[in-house]
Amino acid sequence: METPVAQIAAQPENAEAPQLPHNIEAEQGLLGALLINNDALEQISDFLLARHFFDPVHARIYEAVSKLINNGNLASPVTLKTYLDHDDGLATLGGAGYLARLASNATTIANARQYGRTIYDLAVRRELITVGEEMIADSFEAEIDENPASLIDKAEQSLYEIAEKGAHSSGFMPFEESLAGAIEMAERAYQREGHLSGISSGFRGLDDMLGGFQESDLIILAGRPGMGKTALATNVAFSIANDYLKAQTGGNTETLPDGTVKVKDGGVVGFFSLEMSAEQLATRMLAERSGVSSSNIRKGDIHEDEYGRLVAAARDLNDAPLFIDHTGAIPIATLAARARRLKRQRGLGLIVVDYLQLVRASNTRGNDGRVQEVSEITQGLKALAKELNVPVLALAQLSRQVETRDDKRPLLADLRESGSIEQDADIVMFVYREPYYLAREKPTEGTEEFMRWQERMSLVDGTAEVIIGKNRHGPTGTAKMAFEDRFTRFSDLVEDDHLPERYD
Numbered sequence: 001m002e003t004p005v006a007q008i009a010a011q012p013e014n015a016e017a018p019q020l021p022h023n024i025e026a027e028q029g030l031l032g033a034l035l036i037n038n039d040a041l042e043q044i045s046d047f048l049l050a051r052h053f054f055d056p057v058h059a060r061i062y063e064a065v066s067k068l069i070n071n072g073n074l075a076s077p078v079t080l081k082t083y084l085d086h087d088d089g090l091a092t093l094g095g096a097g098y099l100a101r102l103a104s105n106a107t108t109i110a111n112a113r114q115y116g117r118t119i120y121d122l123a124v125r126r127e128l129i130t131v132g133e134e135m136i137a138d139s140f141e142a143e144i145d146e147n148p149a150s151l152i153d154k155a156e157q158s159l160y161e162i163a164e165k166g167a168h169s170s171g172f173m174p175f176e177e178s179l180a181g182a183i184e185m186a187e188r189a190y191q192r193e194g195h196l197s198g199i200s201s202g203f204r205g206l207d208d209m210l211g212g213f214q215e216s217d218l219i220i221l222a223g224r225p226g227m228g229k230t231a232l233a234t235n236v237a238f239s240i241a242n243d244y245l246k247a248q249t250g251g252n253t254e255t256l257p258d259g260t261v262k263v264k265d266g267g268v269v270g271f272f273s274l275e276m277s278a279e280q281l282a283t284r285m286l287a288e289r290s291g292v293s294s295s296n297i298r299k300g301d302i303h304e305d306e307y308g309r310l311v312a313a314a315r316d317l318n319d320a321p322l323f324i325d326h327t328g329a330i331p332i333a334t335l336a337a338r339a340r341r342l343k344r345q346r347g348l349g350l351i352v353v354d355y356l357q358l359v360r361a362s363n364t365r366g367n368d369g370r371v372q373e374v375s376e377i378t379q380g381l382k383a384l385a386k387e388l389n390v391p392v393l394a395l396a397q398l399s400r401q402v403e404t405r406d407d408k409r410p411l412l413a414d415l416r417e418s419g420s421i422e423q424d425a426d427i428v429m430f431v432y433r434e435p436y437y438l439a440r441e442k443p444t445e446g447t448e449e450f451m452r453w454q455e456r457m458s459l460v461d462g463t464a465e466v467i468i469g470k471n472r473h474g475p476t477g478t479a480k481m482a483f484e485d486r487f488t489r490f491s492d493l494v495e496d497d498h499l500p501e502r503y504d
Contacts, residue, residue, distance in 0.1 A: 021125045022054035023118055030115035031061055032106025038069045040109040044116035052123035057089040077103055131158045157337040199267055202239025204492045205479030209468055213391040218382040222396040223431035229395045231488035233352050234285050240350050241269045241320040267349010268321040270342045274358035278326040284488050289313035293486040331360045332380040348390050355395035375420035382424045408437050412469045428470040434460045
């Protein structure tokens with residue numbers, strides 16, 4: 001039995017093509033309503049464009065009517081005649097007489113919005129047909145070395161763009177709607193454990209400063225190599241995924257009016273690991289969860305009790321809704337398409353990109369500089385965060401100028417291609433570990449300098465700082481943390497004044 005595609009391919013050239021969905025009467029009714037009462041344009045201008053009309057003459061009439069009204073002029077059969085007098089298509093339909101008939105046949109403007117919605121919906125159906133035809137053509141005509149996965153990504157992106165088009169209201173929003181959203185956010189923060197308006201990062205110090213990771217935020221986590229950027233990102237990713245799992249199994253959910261179930265804590269995590277393979281990333285996470293060093297895991301140098309901890313940690317990681325894509329040098333358009341797919345299939349609460357400078361711009365031209373490429377990438381990540389309404393945590397490298405200063409704590413100016421990253425990000429955080437630099441300054445043992453070095457090292461050993469360099473929603477500052485190098489594990493730092501009282 002032939003498949004539908006085979007049937008299409010086998011059709012003779014002179015076969016009559018099926019007519020695309022349209023409604024000429026709705027187009028005529030809407031144009032007539034506009035011509036007898038220009039105020040009807042307010043009901044439809046926020047979603048209906050000239051390209052949504054099936055008849056090209058109707059599209060040109062609608063465009064001319066819109067321009068006249070928006071410029072404060074009257075749009076009527078008489079005034080339109082001046083602009084469309086030389087339109088061959090309109091002349092075929094009867095010229096100025098056709099415009100007059102449109103107006104005379106319109107009985108009311110009450111149905112203008114419904115007519116407009118009908119025209120728009122039929123236009124969307126035609127777009128779907130076009131996407132299907134392009135999929136067939138691309139599949140037939142693809143180059144021999146073209147990966148079919150790229151065709152799937154292209155089709156998914158086209159379909160998602162159609163699905164999302166018009167889903168979000170454009171233009172001005174009444175302040176009462178904005179206010180209701182702000183009150184709802186405050187209510188969620190009040191009811192949620194820890195009083196956070198966003199998703200908890202799993203670290204008390206960070207949450208206190210940021211209020212959790214906020215929906216639609218682009219969060220940059222930057223640092224020099226060896227500072228622990230990936231370690232902190234994996235710690236955050238597992239914490240958020242694990243919170244989601246516990247809330248889901250524990251019944252901490254809410255049924256929304258449309259019947260969908262919303263999990264109140266944590267979220268599904270999509271982790272784009274462009275530098276490390278999925279296996280390397282999993283090894284790091286196993287080490288962090290089990291307390292067995294990653295080097296011992298790789299070498300197989302594991303004792304029986306450590307093996308038991310590994311098995312338990314693997315079980316925890318296996319159940320967590322954490323999904324890893326380790327495609328190297330992924331284009332920003334492909335990254336966005338895969339994030340959309342994950343949200344559609346599994347839901348999505350956080351996207352992690354490790355790291356930003358390894359993402360490729362989609363439309364790179366030979367004369368584009370690296371700054372321009374990074375600008376496209378950061379803008380794409382910010383747009384993705386807003387589109388999917390989830391926080392995007394993107395890691396970034398710092399320039400070498402940090403190493404030339406006495407105080408190596410990073411600054412916003414240390415970001416590579418810093419202009420676009422700093423501008424597009426809602427939050428910029430830096431990971432800084434003083435013990436890393438101090439260890440490289442170790443003086444000769446037995447000297448006075450060594451004694452001072454040893455004393456200083458004892459004060460900072462096992463600690464790290466996450467410096468908030470930019471925060472659109474609140475203060476900047478530093479969150480101090482504990483860091484265990486062997487297990488690449490961050491945790492909340494217990495200060496001396498928070499320790500339990502000691503009894504001698």
